[in-house]
Amino acid sequence: MGEKTDVWQGTLALMALRTLESMGPLHGYGLARRIEQISGDRLQLNYGTLYPALLKLEQEGFIRSSWGLSDNNRRAKYYELTRAGEHQVKKAAAEWEQTTAILARFLTSAEEA
Amino acid sequence: MRKLRAFWIRLLGLIGTRRNDDDFAAELESHVALHTDDGIRAGLSPEEARRQALICLGGAEQTRQAYRERRGLPWLESLFRDFGYALRTLGKHRGATAAAILSIGLGIGANATIFSMVSRFLLRPAPMGDPTTLLALQTTHEGDECCNNFSFPVYTDIRDQATSFSGVAAYFEMIPASIGGSGEPERVFGQAVTSNFFQVTELPMVLGRGFVNGEESAPEVVLGAGLWQRRFNADREIAGKTVTISGHTFTVIGVVTPAFHSVEQILGTEFWVPLGSVAQLAPILPSQGSREDHWLAVVGRLKPGVTRAQAAAELNTLAQRFAVANPKTDQGNRFSFDQAGTMPPHERSGIVLFLGALMVVVLLVLAIAGANVANLLFAQAASRQRDMAVRLALGATRAGLQRQMLTESLLLGLGGGVLGVVLSLWATRTLSALHLPIPVPVDLRIDLDWRVLLFAFALSAFSGLLVGVAPSWAAARPKLANALKGEDALAHPGRRISLRNFLVVAQVAMSVVLLSITGLFLRSMQSAANIDIGFRSKGLLMMSVDPRVHGYDAPRTIAFLTQLQQRVAALPGVLSAVTTDNAPLSNTTRSDDFHVTGVADKDKQNINTELFMVTPGYFETMGIPSISGRDFGGETATGPKTAVVNRAFAERVFSGSNPIGQHVADGGTTYEIIGVVGNVKARSLGEETRPILYRSLQQSVANDPSFLGYTLVVHTSGNPAAIAQAVRGQIHALDPAMAIYNEETMEEHVRAAYFLPHLAATLFGAFGFIGLVLAAVGLYGVMSYAVSRRTREIGIRMAMGAQPGTVERLILSQGLMLTLIAVILGWPAAWMVSRLASSFLYGIQPHDVITFSIVPAFLTAVALVACWIPARRAASIDPMRALRTE
Numbered sequence: 001m002g003e004k005t006d007v008w009q010g011t012l013a014l015m016a017l018r019t020l021e022s023m024g025p026l027h028g029y030g031l032a033r034r035i036e037q038i039s040g041d042r043l044q045l046n047y048g049t050l051y052p053a054l055l056k057l058e059q060e061g062f063i064r065s066s067w068g069l070s071d072n073n074r075r076a077k078y079y080e081l082t083r084a085g086e087h088q089v090k091k092a093a094a095e096w097e098q099t100t101a102i103l104a105r106f107l108t109s110a111e112e113a
Numbered sequence: 114m115r116k117l118r119a120f121w122i123r124l125l126g127l128i129g130t131r132r133n134d135d136d137f138a139a140e141l142e143s144h145v146a147l148h149t150d151d152g153i154r155a156g157l158s159p160e161e162a163r164r165q166a167l168i169c170l171g172g173a174e175q176t177r178q179a180y181r182e183r184r185g186l187p188w189l190e191s192l193f194r195d196f197g198y199a200l201r202t203l204g205k206h207r208g209a210t211a212a213a214i215l216s217i218g219l220g221i222g223a224n225a226t227i228f229s230m231v232s233r234f235l236l237r238p239a240p241m242g243d244p245t246t247l248l249a250l251q252t253t254h255e256g257d258e259c260c261n262n263f264s265f266p267v268y269t270d271i272r273d274q275a276t277s278f279s280g281v282a283a284y285f286e287m288i289p290a291s292i293g294g295s296g297e298p299e300r301v302f303g304q305a306v307t308s309n310f311f312q313v314t315e316l317p318m319v320l321g322r323g324f325v326n327g328e329e330s331a332p333e334v335v336l337g338a339g340l341w342q343r344r345f346n347a348d349r350e351i352a353g354k355t356v357t358i359s360g361h362t363f364t365v366i367g368v369v370t371p372a373f374h375s376v377e378q379i380l381g382t383e384f385w386v387p388l389g390s391v392a393q394l395a396p397i398l399p400s401q402g403s404r405e406d407h408w409l410a411v412v413g414r415l416k417p418g419v420t421r422a423q424a425a426a427e428l429n430t431l432a433q434r435f436a437v438a439n440p441k442t443d444q445g446n447r448f449s450f451d452q453a454g455t456m457p458p459h460e461r462s463g464i465v466l467f468l469g470a471l472m473v474v475v476l477l478v479l480a481i482a483g484a485n486v487a488n489l490l491f492a493q494a495a496s497r498q499r500d501m502a503v504r505l506a507l508g509a510t511r512a513g514l515q516r517q518m519l520t521e522s523l524l525l526g527l528g529g530g531v532l533g534v535v536l537s538l539w540a541t542r543t544l545s546a547l548h549l550p551i552p553v554p555v556d557l558r559i560d561l562d563w564r565v566l567l568f569a570f571a572l573s574a575f576s577g578l579l580v581g582v583a584p585s586w587a588a589a590r591p592k593l594a595n596a597l598k599g600e601d602a603l604a605h606p607g608r609r610i611s612l613r614n615f616l617v618v619a620q621v622a623m624s625v626v627l628l629s630i631t632g633l634f635l636r637s638m639q640s641a642a643n644i645d646i647g648f649r650s651k652g653l654l655m656m657s658v659d660p661r662v663h664g665y666d667a668p669r670t671i672a673f674l675t676q677l678q679q680r681v682a683a684l685p686g687v688l689s690a691v692t693t694d695n696a697p698l699s700n701t702t703r704s705d706d707f708h709v710t711g712v713a714d715k716d717k718q719n720i721n722t723e724l725f726m727v728t729p730g731y732f733e734t735m736g737i738p739s740i741s742g743r744d745f746g747g748e749t750a751t752g753p754k755t756a757v758v759n760r761a762f763a764e765r766v767f768s769g770s771n772p773i774g775q776h777v778a779d780g781g782t783t784y785e786i787i788g789v790v791g792n793v794k795a796r797s798l799g800e801e802t803r804p805i806l807y808r809s810l811q812q813s814v815a816n817d818p819s820f821l822g823y824t825l826v827v828h829t830s831g832n833p834a835a836i837a838q839a840v841r842g843q844i845h846a847l848d849p850a851m852a853i854y855n856e857e858t859m860e861e862h863v864r865a866a867y868f869l870p871h872l873a874a875t876l877f878g879a880f881g882f883i884g885l886v887l888a889a890v891g892l893y894g895v896m897s898y899a900v901s902r903r904t905r906e907i908g909i910r911m912a913m914g915a916q917p918g919t920v921e922r923l924i925l926s927q928g929l930m931l932t933l934i935a936v937i938l939g940w941p942a943a944w945m946v947s948r949l950a951s952s953f954l955y956g957i958q959p960h961d962v963i964t965f966s967i968v969p970a971f972l973t974a975v976a977l978v979a980c981w982i983p984a985r986r987a988a989s990i991d992p993m994r995a996l997r998t999e
Binding site: 027028029030033046047048049051052055056059060061070072074075076077 | 118119122123137139140141143144146147148150151169170171172173175176179180182183184
């Protein structure tokens with residue numbers, strides 16, 4: 001299974017938004033599990049940090065929440081993307097891709113040198 | 114954008130915290146439940162599954178805390194908490210809080226009141242477009258201190274040639290007139306303006322419009338908002354209607370904004386007519402063609418992008434060009450300017466000095482009040498040291514405690530600020546109601562505008578923080594070990610001069626300065642009350658009319674006044690009735706240079722002399738003693754001119770030799786002196802006795818009519834006010850349209866003349882009293898505190914055999930030592946500051962011996978009383994009980 005990595009500063013919000021975009025409405029626990037699964041269980045997510053991050057996204061208007069019932073009939077708060085959130089995913093993803101691309105060039109050129 | 118939205122939501126998050134907490138608790142519970150379900154499904158026992166779920170969550174309480182901080186604004190919440198705590202603490206110490214708020218409130222109230230004068234007279238821009246580009250121009254002449262108005266040709270030259278201005282307008286500053294409308298005719302003052310005046314000044318209009326090009330002499334008038342409301346019931350349809358001004362018909366074309374009374378914001382003028390129609394309204398106007406008659410005020414609007422320096426340079430060039438073109442008249446003339454709407458330069462320096470002195474005094478009051486509150490806070494800090502120590506021991510930070518204490522003093526400051534604003538609201542209203550002893554209308558109302566409110570707010574917040582700095586610093590740093598044991602934790606053994614002693618010395622020293630200034634003004638008022646005005650003030654009624662503005666020529670005016678005198682003199686209870694052009698002590702008189710005729714030019718001595726017109730019997734009516742010669746009587750308008758002079762004139766001009774029968778002349782007229790009378794104060798109370806020449810009213814109306822109308826003076830045997838109605842009746846019997854103004858008894862008139870010494874004495878007296886009370890309370894507080902701190906020591910002393918008298922002297926001498934140091938420090942400061950006040954004092958020197966010897970003695974006496982009470986308490990300490998107290 002290899003070493004687990006902590007979540008980098010600032011990336012959790014994007015992961016959460018992207019996951020909500022692809023999976024539709026999710027509750028907090030489900031979202032946390034999805035993020036771990038998508039990372040191939042390589043990410044060590046501290047579940048407690050997810051909720052302040054979700055609150056921040058909600059305050060910024062990218063997601064909204066409502067109470068609902070889970071598959072096994074438990075009450076849970078579901079989060080879903082807003083229109084502004086959909087925009088934000090595209091914008092943040094593009095920015096992130098650009099950042100990683102630039103960083104990748106540094107790394108490869110360093111190897112070549 | 115998103116950040117702002119998040120901020121608002123977080124701000125709102127502060128409200129309804131409880132419900133949100135429950136909501137999040139439910140969410141966390143559901144999270145754990147879901148996780149536990151998964152664990153059970155994976156084969157764990159329910160207990161183990163729940164344990165794993167909680168571990169993964171990373172601590173429920175930390176999560177909750179992180180969530181809470183994200184939801185609200187932590188710094189704001191702690192600020193609220195501080196404020197809430199501060200309010201509760203202040204509420205617990207009601208007495209101290211009330212004393213502190215009252216102290217600061219008095220200080221802020223005094224400051225806000227004086228600052229509202231500063232704001233009104235020095236800071237408020239006139240409501241004329243962009244005030245920074247509107248300049249008031251003056252001419253200056255080489256060697257003259259200040260400035261003069263413009264002649265018409267010089268104005269037109271500047272208007273046509275100066276390129277720095279988009280427009281230059283001129284106006285004649287004051288036209289007395291009588292205006293019709295509803296009710297009795299009323300006397301008002303107006304201005305005559307060039308047709309571009311309203312375009313240049315960009316005055317906002319309530320309705321209608323100002324003059325435009327081509328209306329140079331149109332029979333049209335713009336009304337002031339006050340006049341429009343008062344006499345025309347704020348008629349919205351007034352534009353196009355006609356009004357009668359001094360018997361001439363004008364069509365109203367507009368009403369100007371209520372904020373506007375005059376360009377320089379002092380005169381209370383109420384209508385504006387085109388300059389071309391001024392000849393109908395003003396008596397004898399300077400000639401429009403002369404370059405030497407300076408009768409027009411001028412304002413210019415700078416073109417966009419032109420700086421004042423450029424405008425000044427251009428005006429300089431123009432002045433030189435004019436001097437070359439008109440060497441006879443324009444040689445040595447220059448132009449200067451100020452921003453329009455500011456105080457005219459020759460009045461400004463006096464006002465700035467007066468307001469500056471007042472500002473110093475009220476800041477002293479505030480400083481004394483602040484020192485008081487700081488001392489109070491020190492005492493509180495001492496009583497709270499245990500509380501502070503416990504909180505420190507439990508992990509509170511010193512910075513946190515200090516912030517907490519500062520919040521309290523800030524609240525005290527702001528509370529004082531609110532009280533101060535309320536107090537100054539009352540004070541400014543009282544001051545606005547004062548009546549100035551001059552016969553022209555002025556608008557001197559002051560109110561609390563936004564500048565004053567901002568100033569009061571800033572000052573109260575600042576003083577609140579300032580008084581709290583030292584006490585909060587001390588309170589947040591108690592000696593922990595001592596404090597927890599219940600011993601004194603703020604005392605620093607070995608330090609003799611505590612900050613509190615320093616504060617009280619500063620406070621008393623400031624009171625010495627304050628009380629000395631107060632003393633000077635009280636003495637000044639006392640000496641003003643002893644000034645011999647030279648005429649009677651009892652039993653005289655005055656009433657003014659201006660027949661000229663009703664279309665009367667000179668013979669008709671004289672006939673009217675003569676008939677009126679005869680009719681009024683016949684009224685029951687009237688001893689005599691006379692007429693003058695101007696009552697003494699009105700701050701305005703005509704004056705001219707006089708010399709003895711028939712003297713060679715090189716010996717000719719020009720004496721500047723006050724001029725009054727009077728009718729026969731004036732001196733007897735006014736109670737001015739005759740010294741030699743005779744009164745007027747039998748003069749004819751065309752006969753040789755006669756004059757009566759006062760003693761000062763006789764002494765100055767004839768230095769002892771008999772003036773009767775001699776001839777004196779001003780520019781063009783020669784008078785034969787027929788009598789000498791006693792001196793009177795001509796313009797104001799404070800003046801040095803000036804030479805006066807009385808001339809016959811009958812002989813002067815024709816060629817030198819009074820600009821301010823004529824005043825009937827009635828001498829009655831009873832109460833002069835009681836006869837006013839009958840006198841008015843006689844005036845209206847002669848001419849029902851005649852406007853009557855300045856109706857007052859001589860006593861009222863003289864009282865108004867005491868306006869300045871009275872105002873100064875009232876203001877400074879009030880401030881001095883406040884300062885004295887505050888300083889005495891401060892001294893008392895410090896001494897009481899010292900006694901309470903030394904209870905045990907005193908107990909030991911008494912147990913060892915000290916007599917109550919000795920203890921009393923011990924405490925008293927300590928208090929007196931502080932007072933003495935303060936007096937020694939404050940006295941020289943007061944000595945220096947008193948020079949500032951010198952120009953406002955009547956008949957006493959700024960270094961008045963009585964003031965400077967009584968004030969320290971008086972203050973020491975007050976200090977003695979303030980210390981005596983705690984000293985008595987110290988002496989009555991029961992040694993047994995004192996030793997038992999911990």
